Amino acid sequence: MAVKMAVETAVEMNPGAIPRPGGVRNRDFCPPNLDFAMAAALEEANERADTLAQKLEQCEEARKKAESDAVQAKREADKAKADAAGVEDVRKRLHAAETSLSEHISAQSAREAAVTKRIRIQNRRFVNRTSQEFKLEDPDNDSLLDAVSFLEFHGTEAREGMDEARAGLSKLFPYFFPKKEEPATFLGLAKCFNPPEDLGLKMRHENMKVAVESTVALFADSQQIIDWTKVGDTEQIEQTRWRSLVKAAEN
Template sequence: MATEDLGSLEWERSKISQQDINMLKKLGISGKQDAIRFPKEESYPAPPMQYRPFMKELVRFGTQFIGYRDYARELEEKLAEANKRADALTIELEHSESAHTKTVEDLEKRLGDAKRALEENVAQHSAREEDILSRLETQSRRFVRRTHQEYELENPEDDELLDVLSLLEIHGTEARNGLDEAEAGLSRLFPYFFHKKEQPATFIELAQCFNGKEDLGLQLRQEGLKVGVEGTMALIAESQQQVDWSKVGDAGKIETKKWQSLIKAAKPNSKKILATLGYKPAPAPSSSKPEVK
């Protein structure tokens, strides 16, 4: 009885479904199925003894198949997940490539804009440099026309703009020195010509005083002549000499040669009178040559 119960139990365990049979066909053991006639449940309460080893084998195969099926299902799930991730990575890669392409295009555009801006800047700088060079050359030519001095650089910089600037600096130095000398000379002459005026503070105003419509040289000469005549008359009065000044004043027009002769004859006697009036003749320039050391 115990043996029959054990056989029944093994028979129940050995039952397989149609799905398992299909799996066995895939495994290549369908031929055995055609050769073996499986008894029906209602025909035999327990499988015959000769079928039991085969049933054990089928049970072992079924158990393995169930494990493989779970493993295959797990692999299929992992494969589906991997495919999903691959699709996501593909989309992300496409987006990345699109963004990369857009970035490259933007950089190329910016590089082109920067290149064009640089070319425009270089062109503007070159034009500006040419304009500055022309203006500096014009100023140098103007100095040459006024000072009658033309210079050449001993050690040019091999840069046209710097060389022209150096020449202009030389002319500027010459002009400054000339202005200093002119201001000093005009300042010394100003009290003699404008003894009732205050000397201007700027050089331009000082120079304008000497460039008026009046002939300052003639004016100064006449002023000196007046002082000389008045001084001479005062000295004659002091010496108690009797002179008919009305006749002197009515001498009329004297010829140039006679006038020059009278002046020449008066020079020996005029020195004392000039000395009395405070006249100091300018020292004559020395004719001796300077000693060469």
């Protein structure tokens, strides 16, 4: 196209350069610079062609880059979608963990409240039985820990009381139960001193029985005639003799 335009321009400027019919050109009208003009037009056309080729190459490179960018953008979009899905999964898992932790804390608080209530009940039972109340000098300001501290005080008092009671009951056991073996446990020992019958009255009767038997033995040893219908009358026996018999029995 550039060559054609250059030729047409040269022809307009030099009409004698138009070829005659039969291919014979009028040499008288052919300008001497026609070849130069055509060469210049051809060079310009080549330059334009090179420019267009460069632009075409640049366009091709731009197209390839655009395609590459599109592929990369798609990959990034896919990755972003995957990351978004991962973030959503993490969010759900975090929410589930928070819910589980909240439920665990609620359950733990409920258990602590129940334990505190049970310990306080035991503390009140100790107070009802020992009539001993305690006051914390340095409370923890925690209901559960404070209740445990009170329980420790009552436990210490109970242990000391049981030690003292066991020592005393062990000393009395042979007198009340001379034919029995002392139980190994404190509870068994304590139950021995709390039978259905009156243990004190029973021991008193036993002592009276021994006293009567001793009295009969003393009278028998004195070889005196005894009127058992008047055995309660102390005048039936000589006072000096009675004292001597009692003294002998004591020795």
